[in-house]
Amino acid sequence: MKLLIDEQKLTAEIEDLANFSDADPPAVTRIVFTPTDLQARDWIRARCEEAGLRIRQDAIGNTFARWNGEEPDALAVGTGSHIDAIPNAGKYDGVVGVLGGLEAIRALRRAGFRPRHSIELLIFTSEEPTRFGIGCLGSRLLAGALSPDDARKLTDKDGASIEDVRRQVGLDGSLEQVKLPEGYYKAFVELHIEQGPLLEREQVPLGVVECIAAPASLRITIEGAGGHAGGVLMPDRRDALCAAAELILALEHAAKTSGAIDTVATVGICDVFPGAVNSIPARVRLSVDLRDTDLSRRDSVLKALESASRATAAKREVAIHSELLNADAPAESGPEIVAALSQACLQHGFAHKIMTSRAYHDSLFISRIAPVAMLFIPCRNGYSHRPDEYSTPEDIERGTLVLAETLATLAS
Ligand code: GLV
Ligand code: MN
Ligand code: MN
Numbered sequence: 001m002k003l004l005i006d007e008q009k010l011t012a013e014i015e016d017l018a019n020f021s022d023a024d025p026p027a028v029t030r031i032v033f034t035p036t037d038l039q040a041r042d043w044i045r046a047r048c049e050e051a052g053l054r055i056r057q058d059a060i061g062n063t064f065a066r067w068n069g070e071e072p073d074a075l076a077v078g079t080g081s082h083i084d085a086i087p088n089a090g091k092y093d094g095v096v097g098v099l100g101g102l103e104a105i106r107a108l109r110r111a112g113f114r115p116r117h118s119i120e121l122l123i124f125t126s127e128e129p130t131r132f133g134i135g136c137l138g139s140r141l142l143a144g145a146l147s148p149d150d151a152r153k154l155t156d157k158d159g160a161s162i163e164d165v166r167r168q169v170g171l172d173g174s175l176e177q178v179k180l181p182e183g184y185y186k187a188f189v190e191l192h193i194e195q196g197p198l199l200e201r202e203q204v205p206l207g208v209v210e211c212i213a214a215p216a217s218l219r220i221t222i223e224g225a226g227g228h229a230g231g232v233l234m235p236d237r238r239d240a241l242c243a244a245a246e247l248i249l250a251l252e253h254a255a256k257t258s259g260a261i262d263t264v265a266t267v268g269i270c271d272v273f274p275g276a277v278n279s280i281p282a283r284v285r286l287s288v289d290l291r292d293t294d295l296s297r298r299d300s301v302l303k304a305l306e307s308a309s310r311a312t313a314a315k316r317e318v319a320i321h322s323e324l325l326n327a328d329a330p331a332e333s334g335p336e337i338v339a340a341l342s343q344a345c346l347q348h349g350f351a352h353k354i355m356t357s358r359a360y361h362d363s364l365f366i367s368r369i370a371p372v373a374m375l376f377i378p379c380r381n382g383y384s385h386r387p388d389e390y391s392t393p394e395d396i397e398r399g400t401l402v403l404a405e406t407l408a409t410l411a412s
Contacts, residue, residue: 226281
């Protein structure tokens with residue numbers, strides 16, 4: 001079978017999808033269930049229908065585009081990723097796995113391939129935590145890693161619940177129906193940009209992921225006492241932002257001294273109330289993102305943060321409340337999919353590296369119900385989650401070709 005990737009069409013589609021954005025180009029912002037996200041979803045659905053795929057959408061908006069195999073009742077082979085984008089992001093995160101997955105399917109059809117197992121492109125809802133505070137919302141529900149009851153408790157910053165938001169956009173099925181049965185997928189493969197610098201630095205064009213690091217996230221609220229920035233003397237203050245600063249540095253210290261370079265901690269949101277230049281911060285909300293390849297090391301940093309919180313609360317006479325939003329286990333790839341990906345690389349003479357994903361992905365949760373693996377392509381300077389994120393058309397084409405080859409092996 002001679003597989004040809006239509007690189008020009010794929011590149012044009014990546015550019016077209018980037019136009020559905022709430023940020024000025026080249027930045028992309030596409031938050032789940034905003035009008036922009038809904039338009040992007042319609043556009044993707046039309047591309048999938050054009051390719052002859054049958055579309056199904058579940059109650060949280062996960063979209064399945066299926067190419068029926070010759071044995072339609074056999075377990076499906078899945079591929080896909082997400083199209084939501086954090087504020088001020090780039091064009092490639094998630095999108096390469098969705099549009100590359102679609103082009104891989106089109107290439108297989110053009111080559112006359114007839115799959116025995118159905119091949120399904122899956123576009124996950126809200127891989128990014130921007131709106132509801134938790135990443136991989138769609139895949140957590142698909143895998144049963146988040147219960148419908150816990151999902152119903154999630155709200156966005158305006159207090160709108162998932163139930164309200166999804167009903168407003170016409171998703172009125174029950175969340176109980178989202179979970180996939182064990183054994184729905186024979187295998188799941190996700191193509192993605194690396195979001196780190198290793199492939200580019202080592203000049204290796206492809207990465208086959210054998211493990212996805214364990215993510216955790218917390219929301220921390222610090223309550224101090226506000227007051228007049230001129231009138232309240234320093235010894236009398238209970239400044240919530242100064243307490244937050246201590247906590248942020250304690251977290252950084254714990255991550256840097258964990259004993260491994262794999263521990264990474266970030267405070268990406270700091271909301272200060274009331275937020276006036278001449279008013280002492282009375283309340284601060286922090287969002288913490290903590291990851292590691294080793295679960296116990298990740299959890300020891302969580303413990304260090306808890307003890308720093310107790311010490312800071314006592315010393316500064318502030319109240320600190322910490323809410324753990326998620327603390328997930330790492331995922332191991334399925335050896336048979338890693339082998340199929342490696343074999344496809346070898347077959348085309350492409351060097352590849354077996355590697356760890358430090359970013360999380362929907363595959364982390366799909367791994368709980370099916371064997372998964374991921375294929376990484378380089379991205380310039382390792383940049384991601386920023387507007388200058390970039391992967392070359394050649395790297396995207398190469399990744400799509402290896403994905404198509406691997407889907408063919410798995411679906412035969
Ligand atoms: C995914 O977007 C991540 O934050 O790893
Ligand atoms: Mn992302
Ligand atoms: Mn992603």
